[in-house]
Amino acid sequence: MKNKFLFIVLTVISIGNIYSQSSINPDISLIGTFNTYTNFIKGSPGYGKLNFDIPEMELFVDGYLNPYARASANISYENNEFGVEELYGDIVRGLPLDIQIKAGKFLVGFGKLNTVHPHAWPFLERPLFHQVFFGEGGFNDVGVNFSFIIPTGDVFTNLDLGVFKGASIIPMSDSYAIDRGVNPIFVGRLGTFWSLDDYTNLEVGLSGSYGCYSKANLVVFGIFNQENVQALNHFYSGLDFKFKYSPTAYSVLTIQGEGLLNNRDVPRIPVMGIDYTLASVQKINNAGAFIYADYKFEKQFSFGIKYDYTAGIFGSAPTFLSLANDDKNSTQGIEAWFSYYPVEETSVVRLGIQNLMYHYADGTNRNNETTIKLQFLFSLGPHKAHPF
Amino acid sequence: MKKIFFALLLISASLSFANIKVVASTTVIYDLVKEIGKDKVSVDFIARGDQDPHFVEVLPSYMVKLRNADIFFRIGMGLEMWSNQLIDGSRNSHLKTIDLATDIDKKEVPNFKPDASYGDVHPFGNPHYWLDPQNAKIMAKEIYEALSAESNQDEAYFKKNLDDFNYRIDKKINEWTNKMSSLKGKSFIFFHASWIYFADRFGIKTAGFVEPKPGIAPSPSHNAELVGIIKSKGIKTILMENFYSDSAPNQLSQLTGIKVVKVPTAVFGMKNINSYIEMMDNIINQIIQNS
Incomplete structure (x- = not known):
């Protein structure tokens, strides 16, 4: 039913665009991504076999509602399903204190990279800690964000404060989890940008997110009675930076990194003989980070490397029980890529390799996993480049 | 006080x-x-x-x-x-x-x-x-x-x-018009399709562009085509903005002997170009010297 509805919406948009080309129509852009890959996982039946992903699509529709506000939608097609990736309105000017307000469903401004659509990344794989702490689609949530410019002279400083439903923070569909009820989360980021000279720019940001990421029916552990259902809170703090050096029109060096510290409540795993009735929820501290460097050395070529670290085991759907251990387990990744832009940035062919290394505190032995991926990506229409 | x-x-x-x-x-x-x-x-x-x-x-x-x-x-x-x-x-x-652009007589619409x-x-x-x-x-x-x-x-x-x-x-x-009068009717190769207003003002002709289409990087096959045009029409100059890569024009120069003239098309586009008049002076003087 959902797919049918979205199909009708897409058809109406397309027909509207064909038959009423006019300057008041919104901008419509289509991003297509096609991946083919092979895994090298010892003992896996698919070892070394070529796999073809179903092509992915993002349809962007955006434009001005009036001189003060814009609206945007991003409809995605992934894994044979349509979905509303983003849908929001944005008041860009005219409000007191020059506040900008964005409301709807959108990529949340925690860190720098999360708000950039994946098709604009220079690499192929989403950072591991994004996937472990935010989910496969990144930190994408329903809510409202208030953006303030802090008066710091010629230096651009921006403060984002938002309230969100918290859907992206719940990492599990666990039989122990129960409805969070009305428990919004709060997200903020303070970012400062410096132009070091005509060719060198730097942005540094601090982010935070606090709220109830889930509630646990701890009765099933045999520890609590029903009245003691616990709210499990999280506090994420983040540090990010982006450095860009463009000495010529055709060469750009980008170095970008982010780190996240997670302070989270998790149920303590019962151990025989110990009374947990007074201390059934424990706090864990863990972290995730990535850093990459990408060098574009001609108009048509770039290459780069990324290092990833995340607490927890990447790829496994987390449960209350696994979360209780995710300060002990970890995953590391190294990714390298080479990109070729055949004509300009409207299309790119990218070859990448990623190696994942797992570490289990209980000594579980798991082989490294290597994936080689070839990606073809195109961008049709006026979808705008992301700001720095 | x-x-x-x-x-x-x-x-x-x-x-x-x-x-x-x-x-x-x-x-x-x-x-x-x-x-x-x-x-x-x-x-x-x-x-x-x-x-x-x-x-x-x-x-x-x-x-x-x-x-x-x-x-x-x-x-x-x-x-x-x-x-x-x-x-x-x-x-x-x-x-x-x-x-x-409001009152400009627009070209190539x-x-x-x-x-x-x-x-x-x-x-x-x-x-x-x-x-x-x-x-x-x-x-x-x-x-x-x-x-x-x-x-x-x-x-x-x-x-x-x-x-x-x-x-x-x-x-x-x-x-500038007096200086350029000796080149009236002569053909030039331009790098990018940005010279139509200049060419029309001073009566010079466009024989082709290094870019096969506006904004599209030069290609070997297009270069080969240009070699033919340059030789058959006896074109002496490629005119290009100085922020573009000159590797394709230089190849053409090696193959045909055509001169590559890189000029600033903006103020501060190179040293000692501090005004619009200085910029236009530089463009015209370089064209005259190299054509």
């Missing part, structure tokens, strides 16, 4: 009222605004002189510039595709954005639905009109009108500056 303090306060207040804050999208506009506004405006620019104005990264520092501005002048006609993001990011609801198969074709016409010095006069007039509307009491001052600029550029146009 008190009187002196209040007098200084009044003077500084009146000075600040007279000071119109302007941001120009390009350094050519920056120079023209300085010509007309002189000490009654403070002006800054976005795209550097050595930068391709089509592709400017949306930097927050540019938003800060626009945040404090009263007027933003731009070329328009879709040249500065990046500018709306800067305007939105500035959150300046009092900013007046003025496209200087497509009479078909342009799409990417034609390369980077601008749907509103070719926006490189500032390379015709007669159009610089139209731009200057537009700037004069905008500044006068912003500060009525300075209208006469701006008019005097406009007249002075027009007088000087008229003299230079005569000089």
Whole structure:
């Protein structure tokens, strides 16, 4: 039913665009991504076999509602399903204190990279800690964000404060989890940008997110009675930076990194003989980070490397029980890529390799996993480049 | 003491009222605004002189510039595709954005639905009109009108500056026209499709472009085609903006002996090019010397 509805919406948009080309129509852009890959996982039946992903699509529709506000939608097609990736309105000017307000469903401004659509990344794989702490689609949530410019002279400083439903923070569909009820989360980021000279720019940001990421029916552990259902809170703090050096029109060096510290409540795993009735929820501290460097050395070529670290085991759907251990387990990744832009940035062919290394505190032995991926990506229409 | 303090306060207040804050999208506009506004405006620019104005990264520092501005002048006609993001990011609801193309006689306006198969074709016409010095006069007039509307009491001052600029550029146009008269009717290869206004003004012809289509990187097959054109028509010069890569033109030069002339098409586009007139002087002198 959902797919049918979205199909009708897409058809109406397309027909509207064909038959009423006019300057008041919104901008419509289509991003297509096609991946083919092979895994090298010892003992896996698919070892070394070529796999073809179903092509992915993002349809962007955006434009001005009036001189003060814009609206945007991003409809995605992934894994044979349509979905509303983003849908929001944005008041860009005219409000007191020059506040900008964005409301709807959108990529949340925690860190720098999360708000950039994946098709604009220079690499192929989403950072591991994004996937472990935010989910496969990144930190994408329903809510409202208030953006303030802090008066710091010629230096651009921006403060984002938002309230969100918290859907992206719940990492599990666990039989122990129960409805969070009305428990919004709060997200903020303070970012400062410096132009070091005509060719060198730097942005540094601090982010935070606090709220109830889930509630646990701890009765099933045999520890609590029903009245003691616990709210499990999280506090994420983040540090990010982006450095860009463009000495010529055709060469750009980008170095970008982010780190996240997670302070989270998790149920303590019962151990025989110990009374947990007074201390059934424990706090864990863990972290995730990535850093990459990408060098574009001609108009048509770039290459780069990324290092990833995340607490927890990447790829496994987390449960209350696994979360209780995710300060002990970890995953590391190294990714390298080479990109070729055949004509300009409207299309790119990218070859990448990623190696994942797992570490289990209980000594579980798991082989490294290597994936080689070839990606073809195109961008049709006026979808705008992301700001720095 | 008190009187002196209040007098200084009044003077500084009146000075600040007279000071119109302007941001120009390009350094050519920056120079023209300085010509007309002189000490009654403070002006800054976005795209550097050595930068391709089509592709400017949306930097927050540019938003800060626009945040404090009263007027933003731009070329328009879709040249500065990046500018709306800067305007939105500035959150300046009092900013007046003025496209200087309004009264320009626009060339190469497509009479078909342009799409990417034609390369980077601008749907509103070719926006490189500032390379015709007669159009610089139209731009200057537009700037004069905008500044006068912003500060009525300075209208006469701006008019005097406009007249002075027009007088000087008229003299230079005569000089440039005389210099270029020896090349009238001759054919040139250009790198990018940005020279139509210049070529029409001085009566030179376009034999081809190094880019196979506007904004599309040169290709070996297209270069081979150009070699044939250069040899058959005896073309002596490739004219190109100095921010483009000269590797394809240099290959053509090695194959045919054609001269590659790299010129700034913006103020500050190279050392000692500090005004529009100096920029045009440089372009014309280099063409004359190398053709």
